[in-house]
Amino acid sequence: MTVTIAALQMCSGTDPVRNVETMRRLVREAAAKGAIYVQTPEMTGALQRDRAGLRAILRSEDDDLVVAAAAELAAELGIHVHVGSTAIALADGKVANRGFLFGPDGAKICSYDKIHMFDVDLDNGESWRESAVYSPGAVARMADLPFAKLGFAICYDVRFPELFKTQAQAGAEIISVPAAFTRQTGEAHWEILLRARAIENGVYIIAAAQAGVHEDGRETFGHSMIVDPWGRVLASAGGTGEAVILAEVDIAAVKAAHDKIPNLRNGRAFTLDVSGAPAKGGVAA
Numbered sequence: 001m002t003v004t005i006a007a008l009q010m011c012s013g014t015d016p017v018r019n020v021e022t023m024r025r026l027v028r029e030a031a032a033k034g035a036i037y038v039q040t041p042e043m044t045g046a047l048q049r050d051r052a053g054l055r056a057i058l059r060s061e062d063d064d065l066v067v068a069a070a071a072e073l074a075a076e077l078g079i080h081v082h083v084g085s086t087a088i089a090l091a092d093g094k095v096a097n098r099g100f101l102f103g104p105d106g107a108k109i110c111s112y113d114k115i116h117m118f119d120v121d122l123d124n125g126e127s128w129r130e131s132a133v134y135s136p137g138a139v140a141r142m143a144d145l146p147f148a149k150l151g152f153a154i155c156y157d158v159r160f161p162e163l164f165k166t167q168a169q170a171g172a173e174i175i176s177v178p179a180a181f182t183r184q185t186g187e188a189h190w191e192i193l194l195r196a197r198a199i200e201n202g203v204y205i206i207a208a209a210q211a212g213v214h215e216d217g218r219e220t221f222g223h224s225m226i227v228d229p230w231g232r233v234l235a236s237a238g239g240t241g242e243a244v245i246l247a248e249v250d251i252a253a254v255k256a257a258h259d260k261i262p263n264l265r266n267g268r269a270f271t272l273d274v275s276g277a278p279a280k281g282g283v284a285a
Helices: 016-032 051-057 065-077 155-159 161-169 183-201 252-260
Strands: 002-009 037-039 080-089 095-102 108-113 119-121 127-129 142-144 149-152 174-176 204-207 211-213 219-221 225-227 233-236 243-250
Touching (some): 002 016, 002 204, 002 225, 016 037, 016 065, 065 095, 155 161, 155 183, 183 219
Parallel strands (some): 174 204
Antiparallel strands (some): 002 243, 119 127, 142 149, 204 225, 211 219
16 A cells, blocks of 8 residues: 655744644645655654753643644544654653654544653763653554554664564554654764664654754754665655655555565574673683
């Protein structure tokens, strides 16, 4: 089955109202161009590094502006709308980095909480501790849609290939990677990681990204991308500014890739032996 899918590139600021307006405009543009599935970036609702500022705009899932707008758009346009993620207030006082998928009737199909927290110190002095604010997810997620089986990941998750392999072995044909990659890490690794995850698992990768300099001072890499199961880049955006990228996705290409390189079937269990380790109570000869 061949369908048209879209990834949106945004430069979300600190005001959810303005970001929702941008999301509405770009989703409608993608639908007008024939997309039946539209993905937004990580933290669509707001990029806000200041913790007090973030907490001031946080809402629960039932009261969130992005969630409500995405459900309305899906029903209005008769398409699948995938909010890559937005910050959601949890009952325990922490925050979820949560993605949402809505069907053409506007009903929520599922949600996914980002599993791996971006706790890093970069060469340029940037330091990030997502775990200080966000509560990590513990459940991988896959949705069985009319046109494909869709797996979920968010941003830093892309560096953990076991998440992708687990979903591919369970039948995923498309895996989503909405992101807000930093410029430094994006320049080094973004395209390589996305293409590697597509090749390793013989799946389509759809990655809607944040791009440019944001109101909270951070700079994100952009280059939203759609990659096919053979690792070919079907569509990509630039490093700054808004964009709507589209690609024709032929799900038969997933089986074709698996037939050519059946690594998911050929994997073998093994043990690891570490030779040369010092014996207890002595030293290695």
